[in-house]
Amino acid sequence: MEPILKARGLVKRYGRVTALNNCDFDLYPGEILAVIGDNGAGKSSLIKALSGAIRVDEGTIELDGKPMNFASPLNAREAGIETVYQNLALSPALSIADNMFLGREIRKPGIMGRWFRALDRAAMEHKAREKLTELGLMTIQNIGQAVETLSGGQRQGVAVARAAAFGSKVVIMDEPTAALGVKESRRVLELILDVKRRGLPIVLISHNMPHVFEVADRVHVHRLGQRLCVIDPRRHSMSDAVALMTGAMAPEQLNEFA
Numbered sequence: 415m416e417p418i419l420k421a422r423g424l425v426k427r428y429g430r431v432t433a434l435n436n437c438d439f440d441l442y443p444g445e446i447l448a449v450i451g452d453n454g455a456g457k458s459s460l461i462k463a464l465s466g467a468i469r470v471d472e473g474t475i476e477l478d479g480k481p482m483n484f485a486s487p488l489n490a491r492e493a494g495i496e497t498v499y500q501n502l503a504l505s506p507a508l509s510i511a512d513n514m515f516l517g518r519e520i521r522k523p524g525i526m527g528r529w530f531r532a533l534d535r536a537a538m539e540h541k542a543r544e545k546l547t548e549l550g551l552m553t554i555q556n557i558g559q560a561v562e563t564l565s566g567g568q569r570q571g572v573a574v575a576r577a578a579a580f581g582s583k584v585v586i587m588d589e590p591t592a593a594l595g596v597k598e599s600r601r602v603l604e605l606i607l608d609v610k611r612r613g614l615p616i617v618l619i620s621h622n623m624p625h626v627f628e629v630a631d632r633v634h635v636h637r638l639g640q641r642l643c644v645i646d647p648r649r650h651s652m653s654d655a656v657a658l659m660t661g662a663m664a665p666e667q668l669n670e671f672a
């Protein structure tokens with residue numbers, strides 16, 4: 415099987431800091447790939463490169479076997495890569511439906527839409543409701559409700575639903591449970607599994623080892639700007655992962671029968 419998203423030899427320098435140092439990456443169809451690594455290891459830089467938020471100095475990125483050269487996150491979105499950022503990028507004062515369609519609003523058909531840019535609110539609300547229901551998120555009563563009135567978990571749910579609704583190839587999630595309580599995290603983890611069941615592969619960046627080990631099919635261990643190794647969470651333990659991540663253990667020392 416070929417990777418749906420593949421990167422080779424990525425290099426990103428910020429002045430004298432090398433954030434990505436000849437980094438490789440592979441995401442396969444239908445999987446949840448976790449990316450873990452110590453603070454400053456270069457996880458965000460990798461994700462930004464894959465989602466078009468930064469341009470790398472060297473290296474190649476392929477989506478579905480085609481070379482990509484994203485000039486912006488919009489470019490990556492158009493190619494089918496949706497990213498749920500850590501800071502969410504939702505607009506608190508806008509409604510749930512408006513947030514879901516932020517930047518890709520549905521216009522009214524005909525002259526009103528084309529010339530007067532009139533929004534087709536009914537269509538957007540209908541679609542937003544459909545997506546949230548599909549993902550079991552309709553504990554949210556009112557689609558016209560402002561996002562600032564939602565709980566942290568519900569907000570994250572809206573962001574995930576938006577990514578799942580528009581991501582046609584890949585969904586990237588940066589620390590989706592970081593700011594959430596136990597119950598809300600659980601809901602978001604279930605959502606992630608739902609998105610996977612719908613056939614979309616997911617890249618999950620997380621510092622939370624129990625969450626990573628619960629949902630990931632494979633774990634990409636990032637260290638010093640590179641992919642150090644990829645481990646199978648069914649064969650290796652969380653302490654193995656932490657030891658690799660921090661440099662306490664080398665990949666060659668992994669006990670394959672652990």
Ligand SMILES: Nc1ncnc2c1ncn2[C@@H]1O[C@H](COP(=O)(O)OP(=O)(O)OP(=O)(O)O)[C@@H](O)[C@H]1O
Nearest residue numbers: 428431432433451452453454455456457458459460
């Ligand atoms: N815009 C920037 N300007 C200068 N240096 C940067 C910039 N972005 C990242 N870096 C540096 O690049 C390195 C990798 O940072 P990056 O944010 O990718 O790591 P990370 O693994 O995501 O860290 P964390 O887990 O703490 O978020 C760090 O040394 C960081 O200071």
